[in-house]
Amino acid sequence: MSTDLSYFLMPWLDPSLMMLTALGTFAGIYIGAIPGLSVTMAVSILISFTFSWEVNDALALMVGVYMGGVYGGSRTAILLNIPGAPSAIATSFDGFPLAKLGEAGKAIGVTTVVSFIGGMVGIVVLALAAPMVADFALMFAPRDYLLLAVMGLLLVGSMSGESLAKGLFSGALGITIGMVGMDPLTAEGRFTFDSVTLLGGIPYVVVMIGMFGISEAISQLHHLKDVVIRQDVSKILPSWSTVVKYIPLSIRTSFIGVIIGALPGTGGDIAALFAYDHAKRSVKKPSRPFGQGAYEGLVAPEAANNAAVGGAYIPMLTLGIPGDAVTAVMIGALYIHGLKPGPMLMIETPHLFWFSVGNLTLANIFMLIFGLMGIRLFAKIVEIPKGVLIPLIVLLSVVGAYAINNNVVDIYWMLGFGIFGYLLKMYGFQIGPVILGVILGPLMDVSYRRAMMSVNNTPDAFFMDLLTNPISLVLTLAILFMLIGQTPLWTKLKAGLAKAKAA
Amino acid sequence: MRTTKKTSLTTLLKGAAAALLAGSLSLSSAFAADFPDKDLQGVIMWGAGGATDNVARALTPHVEKYLGKKIVLTNKSGGAGAISTNYVFSRPANGYTVLYGAENPQIHGVLGLSKLDYSSFIPVNIIASGTTVIVTRADKEWKTVKDIVDDVKAHPDTIKMGTAGPGSLPFVVSSMLKTTTEMPVLTVPFDGEGPGMTALEGGHIDFMAVGLTAAREQLKAGRLKALAVVSDTAVPGMENVPLITEDFPAFKKFLPWGPFYGIFVKQGTPEEAVKALTDAFAKAVAEPQFQDFIKDFGATPLNIHGDEAVQYLKHNQSVSAWLLQDAGAAKISPEELGIPRP
Numbered sequence: 001m002s003t004d005l006s007y008f009l010m011p012w013l014d015p016s017l018m019m020l021t022a023l024g025t026f027a028g029i030y031i032g033a034i035p036g037l038s039v040t041m042a043v044s045i046l047i048s049f050t051f052s053w054e055v056n057d058a059l060a061l062m063v064g065v066y067m068g069g070v071y072g073g074s075r076t077a078i079l080l081n082i083p084g085a086p087s088a089i090a091t092s093f094d095g096f097p098l099a100k101l102g103e104a105g106k107a108i109g110v111t112t113v114v115s116f117i118g119g120m121v122g123i124v125v126l127a128l129a130a131p132m133v134a135d136f137a138l139m140f141a142p143r144d145y146l147l148l149a150v151m152g153l154l155l156v157g158s159m160s161g162e163s164l165a166k167g168l169f170s171g172a173l174g175i176t177i178g179m180v181g182m183d184p185l186t187a188e189g190r191f192t193f194d195s196v197t198l199l200g201g202i203p204y205v206v207v208m209i210g211m212f213g214i215s216e217a218i219s220q221l222h223h224l225k226d227v228v229i230r231q232d233v234s235k236i237l238p239s240w241s242t243v244v245k246y247i248p249l250s251i252r253t254s255f256i257g258v259i260i261g262a263l264p265g266t267g268g269d270i271a272a273l274f275a276y277d278h279a280k281r282s283v284k285k286p287s288r289p290f291g292q293g294a295y296e297g298l299v300a301p302e303a304a305n306n307a308a309v310g311g312a313y314i315p316m317l318t319l320g321i322p323g324d325a326v327t328a329v330m331i332g333a334l335y336i337h338g339l340k341p342g343p344m345l346m347i348e349t350p351h352l353f354w355f356s357v358g359n360l361t362l363a364n365i366f367m368l369i370f371g372l373m374g375i376r377l378f379a380k381i382v383e384i385p386k387g388v389l390i391p392l393i394v395l396l397s398v399v400g401a402y403a404i405n406n407n408v409v410d411i412y413w414m415l416g417f418g419i420f421g422y423l424l425k426m427y428g429f430q431i432g433p434v435i436l437g438v439i440l441g442p443l444m445d446v447s448y449r450r451a452m453m454s455v456n457n458t459p460d461a462f463f464m465d466l467l468t469n470p471i472s473l474v475l476t477l478a479i480l481f482m483l484i485g486q487t488p489l490w491t492k493l494k495a496g497l498a499k500a501k502a503a
Numbered sequence: 504m505r506t507t508k509k510t511s512l513t514t515l516l517k518g519a520a521a522a523l524l525a526g527s528l529s530l531s532s533a534f535a536a537d538f539p540d541k542d543l544q545g546v547i548m549w550g551a552g553g554a555t556d557n558v559a560r561a562l563t564p565h566v567e568k569y570l571g572k573k574i575v576l577t578n579k580s581g582g583a584g585a586i587s588t589n590y591v592f593s594r595p596a597n598g599y600t601v602l603y604g605a606e607n608p609q610i611h612g613v614l615g616l617s618k619l620d621y622s623s624f625i626p627v628n629i630i631a632s633g634t635t636v637i638v639t640r641a642d643k644e645w646k647t648v649k650d651i652v653d654d655v656k657a658h659p660d661t662i663k664m665g666t667a668g669p670g671s672l673p674f675v676v677s678s679m680l681k682t683t684t685e686m687p688v689l690t691v692p693f694d695g696e697g698p699g700m701t702a703l704e705g706g707h708i709d710f711m712a713v714g715l716t717a718a719r720e721q722l723k724a725g726r727l728k729a730l731a732v733v734s735d736t737a738v739p740g741m742e743n744v745p746l747i748t749e750d751f752p753a754f755k756k757f758l759p760w761g762p763f764y765g766i767f768v769k770q771g772t773p774e775e776a777v778k779a780l781t782d783a784f785a786k787a788v789a790e791p792q793f794q795d796f797i798k799d800f801g802a803t804p805l806n807i808h809g810d811e812a813v814q815y816l817k818h819n820q821s822v823s824a825w826l827l828q829d830a831g832a833a834k835i836s837p838e839e840l841g842i843p844r845p
Binding site: 040041043044047048052140142182184186187189196264265320321322325329331336340341343344345407453456 | 589668
């Protein structure tokens with residue numbers, strides 16, 4: 001125990017490790033805030049950069065970048081309606097409306113605090129229950145990933161805005177975009193028209209940057225003469241009572257984040273979308289209607305995506321299996337530094353587990369400090385004159401799109417999707433479902449086919465599995481509940497039950 | 504007099520020629536000394552965190568030391584390696600764009616994915632080759648691959664073999680197994696060896712052929728067990744695991760076969776640049792620190808270049824391409840592409 005504690009405190013007591021963690025977190029927030037500059041990329045660049053360093057120093061820097069980066073994505077989502085990272089997509093749904101109401105400062109303040117809470121929940125679960133959660137995550141079969149994807153796609157219902165039909169169209173469009181490229185199971189080209197460029201598919205971050213960034217920039221042209229919204233920055237730190245009010249929701253969505261983060265096939269982006277949907281279903285009286293600046297719509301995804309960091313560490317440290325893209329790169333870093341990530345890691349290098357936990361905690365605290373610093377200045381970004389802001393958004397989007405794969409073609413895609421996204425918005429189609437489709441469509445496709453191949457393509461065996469396996473059964477029931485819960489049948493059933501009780 | 508004049512003219516001409524020659528020589532040596540005079544771009548075939556990425560990032564700092572310039576690494580995954588291969592081929596053949604690749608493009612032709620394979624590139628270095636093992640969960644009752652095959656034949660279409668997308672290592676070795684044994688096994692493809700092994704540990708598939716690189720730690724921890732090494736000669740460190748050829752001699756015709764990691768530049772790159780790169784990479788691969796990394800990684804160091812590397816690539820391609828053809832997985836016959844039978 002005392003040795004565990006000394007490992008935990010290692011990054012706290014060594015000034016250089018502490019400085020590196022702080023530096024990483026600070027850099028991470030800004031890397032995360034710029035769309036296209038991803039944490040995954042930053043961490044892989046750091047591998048070469050920290051090649052000759054001590055492994056602990058290198059890890060301290062990377063952990064900081066990871067923690068800060070996941071949080072940083074919310075900045076641009078709130079201020080400019082461009083999620084800095086896919087895990088901040090859901091943040092923009094209510095974050096940007098808040099900025100439009102002049103509450104950007106308070107929105108960032110709340111986001112920072114709940115991100116910290118989410119991060120802590122993730123770390124606590126990692127510290128106390130890592131082996132159990134890892135084994136639980138392994139139990140998810142291909143059919144369970146299918147059910148998760150279906151459940152996620154049902155979120156179209158809560159993102160459709162004015163018309164469900166338009167929402168469904170957007171979702172289907174997104175799925176189609178996600179299918180472009182080489183089929184991962186058969187290597188057949190889909191919608192590629194024999195072009196090698198298309199064989200690699202359309203990176204979904206490109207779609208995201210175009211549809212959010214460029215389309216937002218074009219939309220802003222309609223409002224050139226509008227009065228600039230004054231941002232209220234008198235009170236950016238959320239009051240204690242506000243924080244307490246959101247604690248139950250942050251804890252609930254944090255658990256969603258930990259589990260989704262620990263699953264090897266899913267990460268913070270999906271966790272945040274699930275959390276947003278959970279908030280929408282479970283919060284009866286939000287501060288404002290969802291989509292128009294509800295703080296609950298901000299709290300849920302931001303707690304979840306930071307909790308997913310601790311979640312993703314769980315299979316990485318216990319089994320050497322990455323929980324998401326960033327932890328996959330970290331595993332590479334451990335190899336290069338002569339460590340052997342795998343089930344033996346905790347036995348061969350016992351300090352690493354508690355060192356990582358301590359390091360994550362430290363990074364989380366730095367994230368809170370740096371996050372709360374400079375909010376006043378940042379909130380003013382929204383007040384920048386449109387003539388300066390719009391070109392800035394376009395510039396940021398182009399740089400971001402190019403940075404993903406260093407591919408010029410991605411810029412054209414991004415611009416094309418930007419114009420297309422603008423047209424969609426003009427005609428009342430929501431962009432959220434498109435992105436949802438691009439992210440979840442491919443997961444649903446391959447998981448369904450894998451599940452069917454596992455039962456020799458016999459549907460009856462497939463349905464039997466849904467009912468007999470505990471995880472599948474719970475997920476199936478949840479999906480049925482989500483569907484039936486929205487129909488008149490449910491209202492009638494509820495009324496009937498109430499009557500029976502009264503009688 | 505006349506002769507003298509002639510001689511002097513010849514001398515003059517000779518001298519001029521010599522001067523020219525010397526000039527061009529010094530020019531070319533100057534060029535060799537000049538390469539590289541700016542930073543290089545290194546294109547990694549697979550995504551961040553994958554095996555190819557790990558090898559690239561562990562090796563490059565050593566190479567930079569010998570090259571005197573930076574190699575800026577970028578991952579260009581997609582299309583089972585076709586995207587990166589096509590990208591590097593589209594760049595000028597000047598040695599400044601270097602491909603960090605794996606074995607995959609060797610069968611892009613027969614799979615109809617892309618016309619480019621490594622014959623359009625010069626191998627700067629084949630760094631190492633991987634060992635393939637057939638693994639199952641430690642609690643399974645099977646002791647050998649023969650046990651699996653017998654069990655599959657007794658219970659057709661119920662036992663699940665994990666694999667990965669066409670062109671991947673598990674895919675090729677699965678094809679070897681199926682052609683050799685003709686067993687009625689279900690195959691479930693995953694996104695790679697890692698996700699496949701995760702499914703194996705979770706009990707969603709029953710066995711899988713994977714690189715030792717990916718399986719090593721799970722084997723050491725006793726969560727998975729290796730039933731066979733896909734090789735016909737003993738592999739250092741794996742002496743207690745039977746060779747696949749012991750139970751299935753028919754495997755001999757496919758072997759030696761294995762995944763590899765290599766460095767490539769486009770055909771037509773000036774000799775001086777190729778030489779500078781070859782020297783730098785050979786020295787870097789030989790660094791003890793990198794050799795330790797390769798061994799920990801579960802791969803066999805090769806460090807070959809020039810003709811030897813070309814021969815290695817040709818053999819590897821013949822085996823894979825014809826194997827897929829015989830397994831009925833090829834879309835374009837290797838014969839059509841001029842790939843000889845091994």
